Amino acid sequence: MAHHSFQSRAGRIADLARWSLVVLACALLPACALNALDSAPADPSQPWTPTQQAEARPTSSPADEKTAPAAAVAPARDFGVPAKPAAALMKPAPEVARNQAYGLAELIDLAQTQNPATRLAWQQARQAALAAGMVEATYVPLITANVVGGYQKFTNPLPVTIGGVDQVQTTVSGLSPQVALQWLVFDFGQRSALHETAKHNASAANVLFNGVHQKIIYDVTRAYFLYGAARSRIDVATQTLANSRDILDAAEARLKNGLGNTVEVAQARQQVAQARFALVQAEGGERDAYQALLGAMGVSPVTGLKVKPANGRSLPESIGVPTEKMIEVALARRPDVLAAFSAMKASRAGIPAAQAEFLPKVYLSAIAAGGNTNLSASGLPNIGQMSSASGVMVGATVPIFDGGLRAAQVQNAESIAAATEATFEKVRDAAAREIVVSANTLRSALASYRAASALADAAAVTYDAALSAYRTGVGTISVATAADSGLLTARQAQADAHAASLAAAANLAFVLGAMTSRDVPAGLVAR
Numbered sequence: 001m002a003h004h005s006f007q008s009r010a011g012r013i014a015d016l017a018r019w020s021l022v023v024l025a026c027a028l029l030p031a032c033a034l035n036a037l038d039s040a041p042a043d044p045s046q047p048w049t050p051t052q053q054a055e056a057r058p059t060s061s062p063a064d065e066k067t068a069p070a071a072a073v074a075p076a077r078d079f080g081v082p083a084k085p086a087a088a089l090m091k092p093a094p095e096v097a098r099n100q101a102y103g104l105a106e107l108i109d110l111a112q113t114q115n116p117a118t119r120l121a122w123q124q125a126r127q128a129a130l131a132a133g134m135v136e137a138t139y140v141p142l143i144t145a146n147v148v149g150g151y152q153k154f155t156n157p158l159p160v161t162i163g164g165v166d167q168v169q170t171t172v173s174g175l176s177p178q179v180a181l182q183w184l185v186f187d188f189g190q191r192s193a194l195h196e197t198a199k200h201n202a203s204a205a206n207v208l209f210n211g212v213h214q215k216i217i218y219d220v221t222r223a224y225f226l227y228g229a230a231r232s233r234i235d236v237a238t239q240t241l242a243n244s245r246d247i248l249d250a251a252e253a254r255l256k257n258g259l260g261n262t263v264e265v266a267q268a269r270q271q272v273a274q275a276r277f278a279l280v281q282a283e284g285g286e287r288d289a290y291q292a293l294l295g296a297m298g299v300s301p302v303t304g305l306k307v308k309p310a311n312g313r314s315l316p317e318s319i320g321v322p323t324e325k326m327i328e329v330a331l332a333r334r335p336d337v338l339a340a341f342s343a344m345k346a347s348r349a350g351i352p353a354a355q356a357e358f359l360p361k362v363y364l365s366a367i368a369a370g371g372n373t374n375l376s377a378s379g380l381p382n383i384g385q386m387s388s389a390s391g392v393m394v395g396a397t398v399p400i401f402d403g404g405l406r407a408a409q410v411q412n413a414e415s416i417a418a419a420t421e422a423t424f425e426k427v428r429d430a431a432a433r434e435i436v437v438s439a440n441t442l443r444s445a446l447a448s449y450r451a452a453s454a455l456a457d458a459a460a461v462t463y464d465a466a467l468s469a470y471r472t473g474v475g476t477i478s479v480a481t482a483a484d485s486g487l488l489t490a491r492q493a494q495a496d497a498h499a500a501s502l503a504a505a506a507n508l509a510f511v512l513g514a515m516t517s518r519d520v521p522a523g524l525v526a527r
Contacts, residue, residue, distance in 0.1 A: 045077075046077065047077050047078055047079040047080075048081075050082055090300060090302075091116075091299075091300055092300065093299065093300040093302055093303040093304075094110060094113075094114050094299055094300075094303060096110075096303065096304070096305040098304075098306075099306075100306065101306040101307065101308045102305055102306060102307055102308060103308040104220070104221060104224050104308075104310070104518075105518045105519070107220050107224060107293070107297060107307070108216070108217055108220050108221070108518040109518060110297060110299065111216050111217075111219075111220045111296065111297035111298055111299070112213060112216060112217075112518075114297060114298050114299045115216050115297060115298030115299075116298055117212050117215075117216065117298060118209075118212055118213060118216065120212075121205075121208060121209040121212040122209060124205050124208070124209070125202070125205040125206050125208075125209045127205075128198070128201050128202040128204070128205035128206075129202045129205070129206075131198045131201065131202065132195065132198035132199050132201070132202045134198075135191065135194050135195045135198045136195060138184065138191050138194075139191060140183075141181050141182065141183035141364075142181070142182045142183070143179065143180070143181050144179070144180050144182075145177075145178070145179050145180075146176075146177070146178045146179075146180065147175065147176070147177045147178070148175070148176050148178075149173075149174065149175040149176070150173065150174070151171065151172075151173040152171065152172050152173070153169065153170070153171045154169065154170045154171070154172075155167055155168070155169050156168050156169075156170075176369065176370065177369070177370055178367065178368065178369035178370070179367070179368045179369075180365070180366070180367045180368075181364075181365060181366040181367070182363065182364075182365050183363065183364040183365070184361060184362075184363055185362045185363065185364050185394075186361070186362040187356060187359075187361045187362075188356045188359040188360075188361075189352055189356055190352075190353050190356030190357070190361075193349050193350065193351075193352040193353035193356065194349075194353050196345075196346075196349040197346045197347075197349040197350050197353065198346075200342045200343070200345045200346035200349065201342070201343070201346050203342045204338075204339040204340075204342035204343050204346070207335045207338045207339045207342065208335055208336075208339050210335055210516075211335025211336060211339065214335060214510065214513075214515055214516055215510075216296070216297075216298070217510075217515050217516075217517075217518060218506060218507070218509075218510040218515050219296040220293070220296045220297055221503075221506045221515070222296070222503045222506055222507070223289070223292050223293040223295075223296040223297075224293060224307070224310055225310050225499045225502040225503045225506065226289050226292065226293075226499055226503065227286070227289040227290055227292070227293045227307060227310065228309060228310025228311055228499060228502075229289075229310075229495050229496055229498070229499030229500075230282070230285045230286040230288075230289035230290075231286055231289075231309060231310075231311075232311055232495035232498075232499070233282040233285060233286070233492055233495055233496075234279070234282045234283060234286055236282070236488060236491040236492050236495060237275065237278045237279040237281075237282040237488070237492075238279060239491075240275045240278065240279075240484065240487065240488040240491075241272065241275040241276055241278075241279055243275075243463065243467075243484050243487065244268070244271045244272040244274070244275040244481075244484055245272055246467060247268045247271060247272075247467060247470070247477070247480050247481060247484060248265070248268035248269060248271070248272050250268075250467065250470055250471045250480075251264045251265045251267070251268040251470075251477060252265055252268075253471075254470075254471075254473070259473055260477075263477075264477040267477050267478070267481060268477060268481070270481075271481045271484060271485075274485075275484075275488070278488065290307075293307070310499070310502070311495075311498070313502060315446060315449060315498070315501050315502070315505070316446070316505070317446075318443070318446065319439060319442055319443060319446075319508075321439065322435050322436055322439050326435075326512075327432050327435050327436075330431075330435055330511070330512040330513050330514075331428060331431055331432060333513040334431050334511075334513045335513070336427055336431065337424075337427055337428050337431050340420075340423055340424040340427040340428070341424055343420050343423070343424070344417070344420045344421050344423070344424040346420075347413075347416045347417040347419075347420040347421075348417045348421075350413040350416060350417065351410070351413045351414055351417055353413070354406070354409045354410040354412070354413040355410055357399070357406045357409065357410075358398075358406055359398065360396045360397065360398040361396065361397055361398070362394070362395070362396045363394070363395050363396070363397070364392070364393070364394050365392070365393050365394075365395070366390075366391065366392045366393070367390060367391055368390040369390070431511065434511045435508075435511050435512060438504065438507050438508040438511045439508055441504045441507070441508075442501070442504040442505055442507075442508050444504075445497065445500045445501040445503075445504040445505075446501050446504075448497045448500065448501075449494070449497035449498055449500075449501045451497075452490065452493040452494040452496075452497040452498075453494055453497075455490045455493065455494070456487075456490040456491050456493070456494040458490075459483070459486045459487040459489075459490035459491070460487055460490075462483045462486065462487070463480075463483040463484055463486070463487040465483075466479045466480045466482075466483035466484075467480050467483070467484075
């Protein structure tokens with residue numbers, strides 16, 4: 001009995017030790033969780049560093065604070081972050097022919113292969129298609145194979161101590177293979193509704209994929225025309241600088257011949273300096289426009305390629321007002337409108353899917369299992385007892401009470417459907433308005449170009465006359481320089497109006513859904 005008492009005390013001590021470890025672990029877990037705060041910023045006004053450590057702040061007396069320098073009282077805060085070279089690896093520049101000048105069609109081709117937006121849209125379309133396929137997979141049975149092996153140890157106390165032993169320990173082990181089948185036979189159309197939703201979402205993703213390509217075509221086209229306008233401004237500024245030097249030469253010649261004075265020469269030199277400044281600004285604008293073109297293409301900003309000039313393209317004389325039939329045809333092929341329409345139909349299909357939750361679901365299940373021991377695995381899912389067995393079962397299930405969850409889900413589905421319907425109407429109306437506004441913008445741009453062209457012609461005549469008059473001693477230096485500045489302004493306005501007309505024509509083609517290929521990127525623009 002002493003041995004039994006000692007064994008019992010030892011067992012109790014062991015149990016106490018195990019429970020103490022459990023309690024200690026539970027007590028330490030919150031402390032370990034709170035220790036994670038050490039990796040966060042310690043103060044809202046102090047910078048975060050990757051290796052923050054609690055440092056004891058030295059105490060100081062008021063006298064020390066009065067004599068301490070300002071830098072010691074308020075040290076400079078450095079909010080820089082540690083560098084990660086792996087995050088700085090830029091996308092390599094595409095291989096381009098150094099001796100080839102790329103036109104608009106070649107730039108669009110390059111953009112469609114290099115722009116990451118196309119790959120993103122492609123993956124989203126694939127994900128939507130796979131989602132529809134996963135819903136289809138719920139129509140077929142689910143067959144699983146399970147093999148469970150295990151070891152169990154049982155301790156049963158004896159009602160009477162025998163030979164100093166008050167419990168009996170038994171162990172069993174074994175292996176149980178099993179094949180199970182589960183099949184949702186009937187669900188009152190829930191899977192069909194979910195499949196309909198997934199198909200509409202996949203259709204929207206496919207349409208948006210083409211829409212991304214259309215947007216890239218338009219962005220590259222617009223950036224190309226604006227880059228051409230920037231290069232035209234350089235040409236205009238260069239010619240203006242040459243004109244200003246002609247005026248300076250005339251002023252110096254008049255001074256040399258005793259017909260002029262130093263004030264005229266100073267004014268001419270000022271005009272040359274202003275023309276040179278305008279040229280520097282135009283060159284800066286050309287560099288910015290080039291980067292905008294690379295950005296629209298989605299290529300590296302260090303890409304170096306030659307671009308064919310965009311000038312020389314003729315413009316249409318006029319365009320008509322969009323008719324209701326034209327707008328309807330455009331809306332029927334606009335990717336954003338079609339995607340919103342598919343989203344609306346998908347949300348409508350979600351309503352019967354939510355309503356089907358109120359109806360029963362009929363299941364079919366089958367099992368074939370075998371076991372070579374009496375190992376108990378009744379707590380494991382889809383396993384059951386480890387005895388050789390097989391069978392087929394049919395059952396039905398329906399929730400009776402869920403606290404209004406299913407009713408809320410139906411109302412939520414109806415609300416989503418109503419919201420997507422309103423969104424579709426908003427997108428459709430906005431698209432129709434874009435068509436009308438774009439047509440008006442193009443008409444205004446064409447009128448501005450015609451007016452700017454007439455102004456440039458008149459300014460050229462004025463400049464030639466003013467310079468000729470000044471050289472012969474009839475005109476003044478002020479009239480000549482003013483004519484030179486007016487010619488610069490008129491020619492820049494003409495170049496800008498030409499580019500704006502090209503961009504407006506491309507925009508109209510885009511909003512009409514007609515910008516679908518690199519072969520007709522500008523749509524209504526005459527070649």
